[in-house]
Every structure is written in C-alpha cells, then in structure tokens.
Amino acid sequence: MTAQHPPSADPAPLLEIRQLTKSFNGVSALSGVDLAMYPGEVHGLLGANGSGKSTLIKVLAGVHDADGGEVTVHGTRVSTPFGARGLRDHGLGFVHQDLGLAPSGTVLEHMALDSGGTSVGLKRVPWGRERERVSELLDRFGIDIHPDATIDMLTPVQRAMLAVVRAVGGQELKSEPGRPQILVLDEPTVFLPRQEVDVLFAVLDRLRDRGDAVLLVSHDLDEILQVTDRVTVFRNGGLAGTRETRGATRDDLVSLILGSKAEHLTKHDAVVDSDAPPVLAARALTGERVHNLDLEVYAGEVVGVTGLAGSGTEELPDLLFGARAAKSGSVEHQGAQVHDPTPARSMDAGVVLIPANRKEQGGSLELSVLENMSLPFLGRRAGGALIDWAGLRRQADETLARLRVKPQDSSAMFGHLSGGNQQKVLIGKWMDTQPTVMLLNEPTQGVDVGARREIFKLVREATQKGMAVLCATTDYEQLVEMADRVVVLDQGEIRAELRGDHITKDALASAVYSEEVA
Missing domain, CATH: 3.40.50.300 (P-loop containing nucleotide triphosphate hydrolases)
Structure with a gap:
C-alpha cells in the first residue's frame, strides 16, 4: 500500500485541534499542541514514549479533561470538557490497542452494542435488521467474517479489522448519511504479525477512498512512511512538527522525534569460545x-x-x-x-524469558513497579513472614535510574507506564538476576x-x-x-x-x- 497525495488546502479540516493543554499535578503533558485532519487522509501521529500522544488520545476519548485549547469537529467548535464520552457523540470513533473485544461474544453481538445496546432501559434488538447491517458493512470492506463467529475464533488481524469496521459502523448510525468519518487508531498493529499488517492497511485504503480521515498512532516508522499522507510528531508534550510523508525518510522522522539525527549502534564482533559448550x-x-x-x-x-x-x-x-x-x-x-x-x-x-505480550505475560498491570521488579527476588529477601521491602526498593530504584525509566518512581503503577518504559522495567528486572x-x-x-x-x-x-x-x-x-x-x-x-x-x-x-x- 502506498500513501497518496496529501489533501489540498481547499477542504475544511474534519478535525482541528488548537493549542490543547493538559497537566498532571503541575507537570505539563500537553503544552499547546496543534493538529488538523482533512477528508481522505491517513494522518500519522508519532513521538517518543511520554511525548503526549496517549494523553491527546485520552483527552479526545474523554478519559482526561483538557485544561485549555480549542477543538473543532466538522466545522463546529466543541467546548471543553468533553465529558465521559469524549468526542464520540461529535463524530469520532476510537480503536484502542487492546481492541475492546470480549472473546466469548460474537461479531453480531459486538456490532449490536452500537445500535442502542448500551442505552438505558430495556430495548429489544431487531436481530434480523442488525444482521443485515453487519453483513453489508463487512462486505463493503471486504472482510470475510461470519456474523455469528465468536471473537476467540478470529485471527489477530480479523479482530483488528472488526474493531475498525465496528467504529465506522457505530459512527454511521449517529451521523448524517454520507458524512465523512473520523477514526482514531491507537497502535492497532502492535500485536499483529508483520505479514498481516497490509491486510489491515487495505481497510484504511478503503476509508481514505471514501473521504474519511484516519489518525494512526504508531511507533513503527516504516509503517507510517508506507501508509500515511502526513505525519505529526510530538516531543516532550509539545508539537515538534507536521510534514508530508511523501519524500520523508526514517532519519527525517527520527530527527523530529528525538531532536537529533539517527544514531546507529556500533556493533563489536562477538567474542565466542566455540570450544566451550553452548550455554x-x-x-x-x-x-x-x-x-x-x-x-x-x-x-x-x-x-x-x-x-x-x-x-x-x-x-x-x-x-x-x-x-x-x-x-x-x-x-x-x-x-x-x-x-x-x-x-x-x-x-x-x-535462562530468562521476556515474552512478546508484556501486558498479559510479562508483568502485572495492577501491581506497582516495585512489586513487579521484586518478584524474582522475594525468595532471597524474605525471612519467615517478613520481606525486606527497603532492600528491594533500593535495588528497584537503582535499576530505574540506570535504565532511565520514566517516571523513576518504583511506587508508580506498572500499567501507567508507557510501553517502552514497561519493557525497560521487565528487561532490567531480569538483568538484575544476572x-x-x-x-x-x-x-x-x-x-x-x-x-x-x-x-x-x-x-x-x-x-x-x-x-x-x-x-x-x-x-x-x-x-x-x-x-x-x-x-x-x-x-x-x-x-x-x-x-x-x-x-x-x-x-x-x-x-x-x-x-x-x-
């Protein structure tokens, strides 16, 4: 899939964000960022962990209230705070990294939730009409999934495609016929096999051809260069820049993300004693x-x-x-x-293992960083019913400082860390076992x-x-x-x-x- 020309300056933006700000306990997470999305564009959002990408998405989705700034959707200014539903009722659909799909539910049941299944009070679902709507929506996007299939029967890429189409269908139910959709995709490909990413991108192609606007949040620079028309980069909570993707290189994007040119690690030849047995x-x-x-x-x-x-x-x-x-x-x-x-x-x-799915297998999101980092050492640090938490905290704090984990706070919840910092915690924890x-x-x-x-x-x-x-x-x-x-x-x-x-x-x-x- 190849990104097309960016939109011309003539059409009005479907979504325009101006000088959006957000702070937590006096620490700025967003410091006056701007972003505009136009009809028929896939717009990438890049930035290092902690740059403000997740905060922006959570503000738009209603998880956090913005402190200031202006947001215009389909030409209408939306006042802050947006409320618990964020901008969903104003035309934005969201697909988050975990996709929000229940394994035992069917495709039809998930789609029916957007047809009034979440409204207050008893309401009979017109299953026949709903099945027709779902079948038409899946066919329109070329997705070969049976409406009665349960989520646990689907492949990872089918689940991702379903989440995207569900978001499109949910917004179509609430909007005027033919009105372009605005979708926010928060790293939908992160757990997909690389060979299946293009299958999902074909769905984005169809959305672009319809005149919809897609905001694609990703850490994969090759992915952004392949599929987007323009890209916006955040750095340290601020706007580092927006540029057209056509003609951009990985080094260009790295320079925007880090504020410096790409540096490649110098590899020294491994010193291997082939006469010794393999470890x-x-x-x-x-x-x-x-x-x-x-x-x-x-x-x-x-x-x-x-x-x-x-x-x-x-x-x-x-x-x-x-x-x-x-x-x-x-x-x-x-x-x-x-x-x-x-x-x-x-x-x-x-021998230690760092699994691919850190959120389900690598660490416990509900425990603190200290508790996660202490698990391999509890046997050594326990004396009867007592655990040497002071010693474990010192060890954890030293590792967090050495690996430059943000925040360097062992009492922070592991699930609140960014993906990169979670991974550094897991690698540091197991490296501490030597x-x-x-x-x-x-x-x-x-x-x-x-x-x-x-x-x-x-x-x-x-x-x-x-x-x-x-x-x-x-x-x-x-x-x-x-x-x-x-x-x-x-x-x-x-x-x-x-x-x-x-x-x-x-x-x-x-x-x-x-x-x-x-």
Missing part, C-alpha cells in the same frame, strides 16, 4: 510449529531468529524456556541435557525509537559481559542493529543463516521470502 542448545526440538530443530547459542553473542508468521519464530523462545511443552527433542543448559524443560528449571540454570541467557520475543514491539536504542544498548553491554541472547522478531532493522548471526525459519526448520556484515534488511527479506534456500 543453550536445542536438539531435534519439535513443537506445534518448530520441527526437528538444532540450534546452539554461545556466551557473548546475540542470535536472531526470524521468519514468516507460522514459521515457528514466535514459538521457539517458549519451547526453549519451557513455557510450552515440546512434543519431542531436548534442550541443553551448559551442555547438560534437559528432556523436560520447565520455567523453574530454566531460571535455575540462568542471567546466562536472555530469551527475547519481539522485545521492541510498540516501543518508540528512543527506547529501542536504549534497549539495544543494554543488550549489547550485557553480551560483552558474557550473557547470551536469543532474539525472536520479525523486525529486520532490530536484527541488523543487534544480532551477530540470524537464523531464518521456514515451516519450523532452519532454511538460512546470516552472519556479521551479511545481516542487512534486504538480505533478511530475501532469505525469508525467497523460495531458494540460502
């Missing part, structure tokens, strides 16, 4: 996707693993850690065979460019001290920055291996998509 090895390992796989990881190196969706890339870290049971084969820790690895045995051997092997599964998913750079630096510094890293990801740029060698999986087997200077984005793409085995 972690797979021997004929077989799972649901992985098949008869042999792989060795040595101290001091970063081994990347990549491949298409379903290749086994996403399964391998879990199999090595014991989070998923293997069907056959074995794992070796420091040359010692483990036929039935479990997370407890892996951690005892110094592991021999760290398994990373999509470690920079939903993480901004500045936090990515810091995570890469942390990983390289740790490997220079002897830690081994296995990084499973579909992000080729990440592998170019981090990996000493990369294995490419195809149908659960290794089809290619790249080393050193041969690890480039083009070479990785060729190895992943080519029918010829390298």
Whole structure:
C-alpha cells in the first residue's frame, strides 16, 4: 500500500485541534499542541514514549479533561470538557490497542452494542435488521467474517479489522448519511504479525477512498512512511512538527522525534569460545510449529531468529524456556541435557524469558513497579513472614535510574507506564538476576525509537559481559542493529543463516521470502 497525495488546502479540516493543554499535578503533558485532519487522509501521529500522544488520545476519548485549547469537529467548535464520552457523540470513533473485544461474544453481538445496546432501559434488538447491517458493512470492506463467529475464533488481524469496521459502523448510525468519518487508531498493529499488517492497511485504503480521515498512532516508522499522507510528531508534550510523508525518510522522522539525527549502534564482533559448550542448545526440538530443530547459542553473542508468521519464530523462545511443552527433542543448559524443560528449571540454570505480550505475560498491570521488579527476588529477601521491602526498593530504584525509566518512581503503577518504559522495567528486572541467557520475543514491539536504542544498548553491554541472547522478531532493522548471526525459519526448520556484515534488511527479506534456500 502506498500513501497518496496529501489533501489540498481547499477542504475544511474534519478535525482541528488548537493549542490543547493538559497537566498532571503541575507537570505539563500537553503544552499547546496543534493538529488538523482533512477528508481522505491517513494522518500519522508519532513521538517518543511520554511525548503526549496517549494523553491527546485520552483527552479526545474523554478519559482526561483538557485544561485549555480549542477543538473543532466538522466545522463546529466543541467546548471543553468533553465529558465521559469524549468526542464520540461529535463524530469520532476510537480503536484502542487492546481492541475492546470480549472473546466469548460474537461479531453480531459486538456490532449490536452500537445500535442502542448500551442505552438505558430495556430495548429489544431487531436481530434480523442488525444482521443485515453487519453483513453489508463487512462486505463493503471486504472482510470475510461470519456474523455469528465468536471473537476467540478470529485471527489477530480479523479482530483488528472488526474493531475498525465496528467504529465506522457505530459512527454511521449517529451521523448524517454520507458524512465523512473520523477514526482514531491507537497502535492497532502492535500485536499483529508483520505479514498481516497490509491486510489491515487495505481497510484504511478503503476509508481514505471514501473521504474519511484516519489518525494512526504508531511507533513503527516504516509503517507510517508506507501508509500515511502526513505525519505529526510530538516531543516532550509539545508539537515538534507536521510534514508530508511523501519524500520523508526514517532519519527525517527520527530527527523530529528525538531532536537529533539517527544514531546507529556500533556493533563489536562477538567474542565466542566455540570450544566451550553452548550455554543453550536445542536438539531435534519439535513443537506445534518448530520441527526437528538444532540450534546452539554461545556466551557473548546475540542470535536472531526470524521468519514468516507460522514459521515457528514466535514459538521457539517458549519451547526453549519451557513455557510450552515440546512434543519431542531436548534442550541443553551448559551442555547438560534437559528432556523436560520447565520455567523453574530454566531460571535455575540462568535462562530468562521476556515474552512478546508484556501486558498479559510479562508483568502485572495492577501491581506497582516495585512489586513487579521484586518478584524474582522475594525468595532471597524474605525471612519467615517478613520481606525486606527497603532492600528491594533500593535495588528497584537503582535499576530505574540506570535504565532511565520514566517516571523513576518504583511506587508508580506498572500499567501507567508507557510501553517502552514497561519493557525497560521487565528487561532490567531480569538483568538484575544476572542471567546466562536472555530469551527475547519481539522485545521492541510498540516501543518508540528512543527506547529501542536504549534497549539495544543494554543488550549489547550485557553480551560483552558474557550473557547470551536469543532474539525472536520479525523486525529486520532490530536484527541488523543487534544480532551477530540470524537464523531464518521456514515451516519450523532452519532454511538460512546470516552472519556479521551479511545481516542487512534486504538480505533478511530475501532469505525469508525467497523460495531458494540460502
């Protein structure tokens, strides 16, 4: 999908934000930002974690009240505060990162909620008419989903597409026929396999062709360059700039986001003692996707693993850690065979896992940063019924300062941190255990460019001290920055291996998509 020409200056903006401000306890989160969206445009919103993107979305959605500024929707000024429903009743639809879909509910039931199912009092749902509306809406956007399918039966990309179409349909019910829609998509692709992102982008193409306006919030610079017409960048709560996407480069966007040119991490050649046993090895390992796989990881190196969706890339870290049971084969820790690895045995051997879905598997959003960071150490810091919370707090505070986590407050709720800072907390927590092997599964998913750079630096510094890293990801740029060698999986087997200077984005793409085995 290729972004089209930005809109001309003639049409009036569908949404115009002027000098919007918001502070929390005297600390400015938004300091007079401007943003305008026009008919038939996909508009990107970029910025480092903590730049104000999430605050803006929450103000528009009614989670927070703005302190000042003006907002105009479809030519009508909307006074602040917007109230609990935000700008939904004024023509804005929202798709959040978690999509807001209940696994046991059907497609039809979710769509019916927008037809009055949330109104006060008893109201009979005209299911026949509703089924016709839903079927027509799905057909219009080329989405092959049965209205009676439950959400847990859908693929991740089908769920994302459903959330987008549901937002469109919900606004159509409330607006004049033919009036352009305004949709706000808050990182809808962050948990999608890279190969499925284009499927969702085809839906955005249809919205653009209809004359709708889409605000796409993302950390993925390639994604923004591919799909948007214009991009606005926030920095430290303020407006860093707005520019047309056509002709822009990654370095242009990085300069806007960070206020400096892109810096690439200098990789030093890994010092690997191949005469020593590998710190972690797979021997004929077989799972649901992985098949008869042999792989060795040595101290001091970063081994990347990549491949298409379903290749086994996403399964391998879990199999090595014991989070998923293997069907056959074995794992070796420091040359010692483990036929039935479990997370407890892996951690005892110094192997730790940073899972891809940090919100569901990596940490507890309802606990504080201190409580999350203390979990691996409670056994060492407990004396009978007493826990050395003072010692745990000192350790956590030192780690937060070293990793430059924002805010550097161990009492803050983990769920209130930005994605990049959550990831730094998880990586820092497990690095404090001084592991021999760290398994990373999509470690920079939903993480901004500045936090990515810091995570890469942390990983390289740790490997220079002897830690081994296995990084499973579909992000080729990440592998170019981090990996000493990369294995490419195809149908659960290794089809290619790249080393050193041969690890480039083009070479990785060729190895992943080519029918010829390298």
